[in-house]
Amino acid sequence: MDIRIRLRGGKKVDAEFGGFTLRTDQPPKFGGADSAPSPFDVFLASVGACAGYFVQNYCQTRGLSTEGVDIVQTMEWNQEKHLVTKIRLDIQVPESFPEQYRASLVSAVNLCTVKKHLLQPPSIEAATCVVPAASSPEAAA
Numbered sequence: 035m036d037i038r039i040r041l042r043g044g045k046k047v048d049a050e051f052g053g054f055t056l057r058t059d060q061p062p063k064f065g066g067a068d069s070a071p072s073p074f075d076v077f078l079a080s081v082g083a084c085a086g087y088f089v090q091n092y093c094q095t096r097g098l099s100t101e102g103v104d105i106v107q108t109m110e111w112n113q114e115k116h117l118v119t120k121i122r123l124d125i126q127v128p129e130s131f132p133e134q135y136r137a138s139l140v141s142a143v144n145l146c147t148v149k150k151h152l153l154q155p156p157s158i159e160a161a162t163c164v165v166p167a168a169s170s171p172e173a174a175a
Contacts, residue, residue: 036051037049037050037051038050044065044066045067046059046067046069047059047073057069057070058073059072060072078107078109079107080148081107081146081149082107083148084147085105085123085143085146085148085149087146088146089103089139091142092142093135096135098131098132098135102127102128102130102131103126103128104126105124105125105126105143106124107121107122107124108124109121110122125140125143127139
């Protein structure tokens with residue numbers, strides 16, 4: 035899958051993929067308009083959303099209700115390095131959630147593809163590619 039990144043002015047950047055557009059912006063303290071989540075917030079949210087998918091799938095395949103099941107994600111931040119040092123996912127279940135399945139929810143979270151990629155990160159490369167100008171009547175004149 036390819037993702038096309040579009041620079042939209044100001045601090046807004048879109049990611050287009052699979053027929054979707056993921057809009058991002060920066061908060062005002064970084065010069066943005068706060069019109070969308072920041073790319074870093076989207077990155078962090080992807081951890082919890084992925085965990086949520088696996089918890090939901092686990093429950094659905096066993097006929098367990100997900101009513102009242104939430105995941106609360108918290109981050110520990112290193113101020114000096116400006117990095118998240120720990121992500122905690124608390125799977126909240128109602129008292130009615132069967133006790134024999136509670137520990138397995140943690141195992142389900144551990145299947146999260148985003149988490150697996152953070153534990154074994156891919157290499158990231160960047161390159162500049164020159165693209166010829168599009169043909170237009172003005173260019174032909």
